[in-house]
Amino acid sequence: MSDLSFSLGQGELLGLLGPSGCGKTTTLRMISGLVQATSGKIKVGGQDVTRLPTYRRNMGVMFQSYALFPHMTIAENVAFGLQMRKVKQSDIAKRVESALAMVHLAGVAERKPRELSGGQQQRIALARALVIEPDILLLDEPLSNLDAKLRDSMRNEIREIQQRLRMTTVFVTHDQTEAMAICDRIVVMNRGKLEQIGSPHDIYENPATPMVAEFVGRINRLEGQWRNDGAIAVGDSLIRAKDGSGAGRVLIMIRPHRIDLSASGAESVTSPEENAVTGTVRHVTYVGDTFQYEVATTGGLLHVEKATSSAAEPLQPGDAVTLRWKTQDTLTFSTEVAG
Structure with a gap:
C-alpha cells in the first residue's frame, strides 16, 4: 500500500472501488483493526484509534462470506457482539428483536443459518453488524455471493437502511454499478494507490486517469x-x-x-x-x-x-x-x- 488518505462525514456512504488485489479489503481491515497499519493514523470522531484493538473501535463489520456461526441460532448469531460487550441479557433480547425487524426477518430467530437462503443470511449478517450500534459500518463485498436480481434488491435495501439510520459506512466492492448506485462518494483504487475520489457523477464524467475511465463504465x-x-x-x-x-x-x-x-x-x-x-x-x-x-x-x-x-x-x-x-x-x- 502506498500513501492513502481520505475522510468521510457523519452519515456518509463511501465506496472503495477497484480491481481485485488493489488494496480495498486491506484498507477496510485496517480501519476495523483486523490488520495493523504500519504507518499513518486512523481517526474516528477526532480520536486516534490506530493502535486500539478491534473490540474497542465500535465498528460493525459485514464480511463477504457473512461468517455466521453454523451451530448457533439466528438470534444467537445476532446477539454475539452484544454478549462480547457484556450488554445486559434483557437488553440483548430487545436489541436482537429490533435488529431482525429492521432487516425484515423477525420470524427466523430460532432457525439455523443453513435453513436460510443466501439473501436471508446476508440480512442476518447485516443485522449482526448493526445491532451493536456501531460508529462506522464496514461492508466487505457484501453482495458478491448473490445472484444478479437479488443483488440489485439487497443493494437498495442496504442503502435504505443506511440512510434511515444515518450510519457512516465504508462499502468495499469491485463492481462499479454497485458503487455508482448507492455511494455518496467513491474512492477508486489501483495497485494500492488512490486514483481518484469524488461523487459518482464526477468519477464517471470527469475521470482523473485512464484507469478510472476504463474501470467505471465501458469506453473506447x-x-x-x-x-x-x-x-x-x-x-x-x-x-x-x-x-x-x-x-x-x-x-x-x-x-x-x-x-x-x-x-x-x-x-x-x-x-x-x-x-x-x-x-x-x-x-x-x-x-x-x-x-x-x-x-x-x-x-x-x-x-x-x-x-x-x-x-x-x-x-x-x-x-x-x-x-x-x-x-x-x-x-x-x-x-x-x-x-
Missing part, C-alpha cells in the same frame, strides 16, 4: 496527435475535445453510448461542438435493450451502443456509417499517464 480508446489549432488528428479525421488543446501524442477516450450512429458514411460536422467520423460496421451484437456495434475507422476500432427499437432494423456488417458525438464527451489524457 484511440490515439492521436495534437495540432496547433487545438484539433486532434486521428487517422483521416480531426477530433475536438472538451479540454482545449495540448501537444504531442494524446490518448482519446469516448463512451460507447455517447456516440450516435447513422448509415451513410458521409462525414459532415454541423457544429463546432460535434465530432463526426466515418467508418464501416464490422460486427453487430444484439443484447435485448441495445445493439452493440464494432465500427472500423481509419483511426482504429470504435464500439457504439444504440438503443433497440421494435420498428428499426439494425445496421449490418459492411454498412458505411457516420459516428457523431459531442466535443464535451471526448476525454483526453497524456500518453505519459495512459499506461
